[in-house]
Amino acid sequence: MSNINGKIYALNAITPMKPWKTLVLRGFFFLLGHIKPLQQDLINLSFIEFARWVVLPRRQFPFLGNGQVKEELQYDYLLFFSNFNGTWNQYIDAFSAVLSKGLNLVWRWSEKFPGAVPVTPFKEYIARVQFDTDYYYTAYPHAAANDLKSAHIVQASLDSLSQRAQACTPEQFADAYLRFVLEVQAHLGETGEAPIVF
Amino acid sequence: MSKLNETDIQGFVLRGYNLPVARYFFLHFEDAARARMLIGRLLHHVTTGQLWDGGKPESTVNIAFTQQGLAALELPDATLLSFPVEFQQGMKKRAGILGDTGLNSPERWDELWRDDRVHAWLGINAQSPAALDHRCAAMVELLEETGGAVALAAQEAAAVVIDGKPTTREHFGFTDGFGNPDYLGVGRSSQPGQGKLLPNGSWAPLATGELLLGYADEAGELPVAPMPHILASNGTFMVYRKLHQNLATFRAYLDEHAALYGGGKEKLAAKFIGRWRDGTPLELSPDNPDSSIAQDPNRSTNFTYGADPEGMRCPIGAHVRRVHPRDAFGFNGKLIDRRRITRRGLPYGPFAAEGEPASDTEERGVIFMALNASISRQFEFVQQQWIEYGNDPHLGNDKDMLMGNHGGRGKFVVQGDASAANPPFICSKLPNFVELRGGDYFFLPSITALGMLAMGLVDPR
Structure with a gap:
């Protein structure tokens, strides 16, 4: 089990959000999706293969019946998933150095998010909410x-x-x-x- | 930001002395108490960053310690363990990370560096060989008087002398020493192109914390530093690398490939490094060297790569473009502001002018010393990602032409255009033009910290 396969690193982070804040974030995602220049900085970081944020609403978690106890979740969750080339530190450093405003807009609705600058508390936060990868296939481990x-x-x-x-x-x-x-x-x-x- | 407390900072950190001769002693401490006494006596000799009102001194003295050295001084374990991991490990253990393998691997280093006996670096710079001998004799006397340390070895270094004048040339014939960054609060005549690039195209000094411990860095926070903080403040870390130059190999390779290259030998040499041998940046003068640019501090470092994304003027893999990419990665250079290092150092060994016979086996090279607040974030990153690898400039696994540990493989692409004098060209089967012969990571403390070391006053936190 590793997040690393050759030149590529897979990062998953899951952060809880108070449900009313999810609405604000969805509004921001709508803007981001429709105003291409807003995405440009992320796209210009050439070592990022992709990065995606997805909202997991608290009432849409799978319920299988069959004795599964119904849960009343208090938080929505934000899933961040990215594949990038280079080291974890390099990635977060670059995020913090050039994308801090955009990242703050995405993550500020998540609980206990410290802000993307300064970088050390930001790194501590990501490390805390990161889930390691169980299985990671990549077609070209020797290529970025x-x-x-x-x-x-x-x-x-x-x-x-x-x-x-x-x-x-x-x-x-x-x-x-x-x-x-x-x-x-x-x-x-x-x-x-x-x-x-x- | 106000001025730094220059009297508390070792002068070696704040300025390149520009003194033509140097000797670096490598010390081994045999007894903590006697070693502390030695440091106490040395304290009065150590050159600080205070301005030289009365002109340059005849000679200077500076000192730095390895992790083993600090342990031999019996610093508390809690303090020793608070140093950054890479410093605790030392450069030898970082060989894999740095790409110091094969011809550059530690088992091939000079004997001095193969075990862990080096405890301290004592650097003496001087105006003349006589002044150097004089100061070194005083240092040796101090070592003997106090019994504080034995000198395991002494490395000579000196500016290359051409026509009776010391120069900034290195053995391959290139003019060196252009690219040191400016830092906030460090008083020196600042030069456009040496700090960080601002969105409006001007240049500003880097945050002090990129060089010195105890100050905010470019991320707005204090660099990782040992505890107690007063031990760290106004200090920095130094990387010492003895880089042997295979001069015969370099000349033969250049001659062989220049015969195939339409732009001529001097242009090919310039493409390797990104500057003509006199220092003129290719980016500013791609067709010929221009000493009026090379010697003008307002122009010699004042350029960017934004208008040359394909590397047709300065190749994408040229040495200076790799190690100081300026705006080449976009974002107005913001991705590189925390990867800058300050270089010190001098050539060693006999200079062989073009046309004079030269071999690879003669002891000849450059003593590379880099100062930075974080060895892992700055020096190690540059060495691993920009010298020994190429993803940031979109060059895959290609390495730095001159510095790379090629082992006879790899290639360097000289991008060109459709003109006959600037054709695209590929250099392959790269030998190691430069080989690592040893070195280590050092902590270069403030004057206050030296006093604490001397008096055994470092308490754990």
Whole structure:
């Protein structure tokens, strides 16, 4: 059982919210979902494969009958799920450094949330509400999100070179090859083992 | 922020002395009481950060301790255990994290560093070899008089002298020492490009707590520090690494690849590092070196990479772009403000000018010393993520061309454009141009803390 698989880390955090606050958060999520620039900072953190927040309402937990005791939950819950490249510390540091305002808007409705800045209490909070991953499959443990994006660029560019090459004179091919290299030159990183987590 | 208490901070922390010769003694304490007496006597010699009204001194003295050294001084266990984990472990045990494996692994280090006998670093810098000898003789006398420590070894270091003048060149021929950050409260002539980038494109000093313990850092909190706090305040941590340079390998590699590269040898050398050998940043002058830029403090460090995302001027993997990415990761550089280090240090070994014979086996390299409030967050992060790895600049597992522990594998991509003088180019089968020969993590205490150590006044909390 580990949150780490090669270059990727899976983080789950579950935090309780007073039900009336859930309404406010839903309003904020609605705005976030419809105003793309608001998401841009999160998207621009290139080491994040994805990040998602989901509200788990207190009355919608599964009830299976069959002797399961009915519970009256006092809190709604906010599930945060993210996969990212790099270390836990690096991730939370970056969150705190560049996304603190957005994070505060998402998490301030959760009980005992200390704020995303300063970073040490924020880290303590995440560590406290984090649930470890039981099973974690990843298709490319030796590739980070950036490596995958690069691979797509190289593949597409190579395919198009290959197509053009069929009808090229040697001079035209030289030119097409140069253009191919210029297209892929910033996307040629090796894949491989992740550095040791510390 | 008001000025720092410069008389309580070791001068080595606040300024690069710019003195041309140095000798670093590595001390071993044999008896705690005698060692404390030695520190007490040394206290009067230690150079503080106080401004030199009467001009530069003939020589300076500074001291720092390893975890073993502090234990040998019989600091309380509760205090020893309050130091950050990486400092307690020492650099050797962090080899895996740092990528110090293979050719750089501890079993290949100089004998001095292979066991844990180094307790303290005693650094002497001086204006001249005579002044250095004079001051060192006084230090050795102190060691003998007090019986406080034995000197296990002494490392010589000196600025490379060209045409009779000390320079800031290193052995590969590059001009070094441009990139130290500015910090709040540290009085030195500040230079655009050396602090942190602000959204309006100007530069501001970093928070003091990125360099010194006891002050707020860029995250607005106090750095992790040992207890009691008065032991930590105005102190910092120092990373010491002896980096051997394989000069023959470097020259042969550069010659071999320059013959295939359309931009010429000097441009290829510049692409490795991101600066022409005279120091001109590629980002400001991609076609030729320009000494008017290199020598102008308002321009030599004043640039960003935002307009060059593809690395066509300065390659994405060039050394200076890796270790100080400025705005290259977006967010106006905010992701890198807590990863900055202050570098000190000098070359060692004989300088062989271009054209003079050179071998890999000659003792030659650079003594790299980095100062930072958190070794793990600053130095170790830079070393692991930006030197030995490449995900942040989207370079996968590619390593730093010059500093990386390649072991004959790996590659470095020189991004280019469609012009004949700046073609794209790939350097592969990279040898280790630089090899680690040893070093450790040190705590560089304040003057107050040195006094506490000398008097045995460190109480546990």
